[in-house]
Amino acid sequence: MKSQKYSFSIFLGCFLLSSASFSKTKIDFEIWRAQQVQASVDKVFASMSFTDTAKGAVVASPSKSYPDYYYHWVRDAALVMDTVVDFYQQKNTNHSQAFIQNKINNYISFSKKNQETQTLTGLGEPKFYVDGKSFGLSWGRPQTDGPALRSLTLIRWAHLKLDEGATAYVKAQMYNPLDFNSLIKADLEYVSRNWNLSSYDLWEEVRADHFFTKIVQRAALLEGATLAQRLQDYAASDWYLKQASALTTQLNSFMDPGFDYIPVSQHYSEGLKAKQSGLDVAVILAVLRSPDRNAFVPIEHLQIQKTLNVLIERFQKLYPINQDSNRPGTAIGRYPEDVYDGAGSSRANPWVLGTMAVAEAYYKLAKFHNDQGHMQKAVEAFDKGDQFFRRVQLHANSDYSLSEQMDRDSGHMVGARDLTWSYASVLKANRAREIVFKKIVR
Numbered sequence: 001m002k003s004q005k006y007s008f009s010i011f012l013g014c015f016l017l018s019s020a021s022f023s024k025t026k027i028d029f030e031i032w033r034a035q036q037v038q039a040s041v042d043k044v045f046a047s048m049s050f051t052d053t054a055k056g057a058v059v060a061s062p063s064k065s066y067p068d069y070y071y072h073w074v075r076d077a078a079l080v081m082d083t084v085v086d087f088y089q090q091k092n093t094n095h096s097q098a099f100i101q102n103k104i105n106n107y108i109s110f111s112k113k114n115q116e117t118q119t120l121t122g123l124g125e126p127k128f129y130v131d132g133k134s135f136g137l138s139w140g141r142p143q144t145d146g147p148a149l150r151s152l153t154l155i156r157w158a159h160l161k162l163d164e165g166a167t168a169y170v171k172a173q174m175y176n177p178l179d180f181n182s183l184i185k186a187d188l189e190y191v192s193r194n195w196n197l198s199s200y201d202l203w204e205e206v207r208a209d210h211f212f213t214k215i216v217q218r219a220a221l222l223e224g225a226t227l228a229q230r231l232q233d234y235a236a237s238d239w240y241l242k243q244a245s246a247l248t249t250q251l252n253s254f255m256d257p258g259f260d261y262i263p264v265s266q267h268y269s270e271g272l273k274a275k276q277s278g279l280d281v282a283v284i285l286a287v288l289r290s291p292d293r294n295a296f297v298p299i300e301h302l303q304i305q306k307t308l309n310v311l312i313e314r315f316q317k318l319y320p321i322n323q324d325s326n327r328p329g330t331a332i333g334r335y336p337e338d339v340y341d342g343a344g345s346s347r348a349n350p351w352v353l354g355t356m357a358v359a360e361a362y363y364k365l366a367k368f369h370n371d372q373g374h375m376q377k378a379v380e381a382f383d384k385g386d387q388f389f390r391r392v393q394l395h396a397n398s399d400y401s402l403s404e405q406m407d408r409d410s411g412h413m414v415g416a417r418d419l420t421w422s423y424a425s426v427l428k429a430n431r432a433r434e435i436v437f438k439k440i441v442r
């Protein structure tokens with residue numbers, strides 16, 4: 001494995017050196033990126049390979065204290081497994097299709113067990129012990145983005161398997177039109193009947209109606225309707241579409257063109273009350289995690305672009321590590337009023353997954369401009385994406401390990417070590433980069 005990585009870098013280095021327009025910085029970035037991507041794939045699989053966890057559990061972070069993240073979070077697991085579905089589709093990791101499929105099957109069985117486990121909030125339960133037992137202590141619950149994100153990942157997988165002709169497998173393991181308790185259908189039934197329920201947000205702090213939660217719920221219902229249709233579950237398909245359109249109406253109320261940015265939440269009901277501004281990177285994450293064909297708003301939408309710009313501006317001013325103009329990009333946090341330091345409450349820091357989300361947003365914007373035939377704009381957006389990717393490079397540990405946050409003063413990795421979602425965020429941005437890179441003639 002080591003020598004393979006090494007020879008790959010040499011190969012890449014030679015390739016880039018032969019292209020005169022590449023600077024030293026760019027070569028360093030290319031070499032680091034290849035290594036970071038490889039390491040991130042390995043860390044994703046490591047998160048589901050602990051010996052003391054149930055098969056299929058995806059550990060949020062190996063950290064067991066300050067903070068204790070040694071749990072299977074429904075949200076984190078779904079986002080991470082979505083990258084594993086990417087691996088299967090792209091066939092570009094060192095792992096065989098059979099190995100990847102096995103990991104997904106384990107996740108399927110574990111998720112089924114989660115759904116059947118008695119919890120305080122049914123499918124709205126945010127996290128489970130790594131052996132699958134219900135977590136009964138006090139927590140921000142319900143979190144109704146979980147079933148939506150899990151079904152989005154599994155629906156993609158179901159389509160891939162249907163394309164391969166594995167209809168019996170899909171019906172037995174994931175979606176049986178005759179069985180309301182089958183995995184994907186159970187999630188879609190939950191979402192379609194509970195989207196109006198006030199929920200804790202993805203940051204687990206505020207109970208309200210959230211842009212992120214509503215967007216992924218809507219996307220899950222629309223994607224679910226297409227899958228139901230494909231499996232001849234027509235009545236279900238109609239029902240999911242009907243609920244999705246009701247969600248569209250609710251989401252429209254977030255889109256006031258008079259606002260400088262999209263507010264992250266409405267109708268506060270309980271939890272942390274610090275978020276006066278309503279500005280939050282979760283709005284960007286919402287758009288990134290809903291499939292393009294069912295996007296409520298595309299990344300190039302004016303309100304999204306305004307939100308992105310205000311986020312960058314605010315975090316630029318807020319964090320000392322963003323004050324040095326020699327550094328590429330801007331380190332991006334969750335929201336300006338945040339006080340979560342990664343273990344407790346003091347002063348918040350920028351996050352790896354926030355910064356990578358902005359990189360991914362720019363790569364997707366670059367693709368949009370390219371598809372429109374606007375080369376100059378495409379290249380500009382692509383280069384912006386690289387600035388944010390390189391900002392994470394600047395703060396990443398030299399062994400490619402990534403924690404949750406980057407210290408606002410020093411840039412050092414802080415908070416939960418080896419946060420699996422951080423690695424997933426690198427892989428998602430990298431994938432968006434590769435898709436557009438092939439298209440841009442440079």
Ligand code: NOJ
Binds near residue numbers: 203204205344
């Ligand atoms: C842990 C939560 O997951 C995190 O999002 C939150 O900011 C802190 N607790 C503080 O409430």
Ligand code: NOJ
Binds near residue numbers: 202204
């Ligand atoms: C805290 C984050 O706020 C939340 O989004 C995440 O699910 C958990 N940590 C686990 O990583």
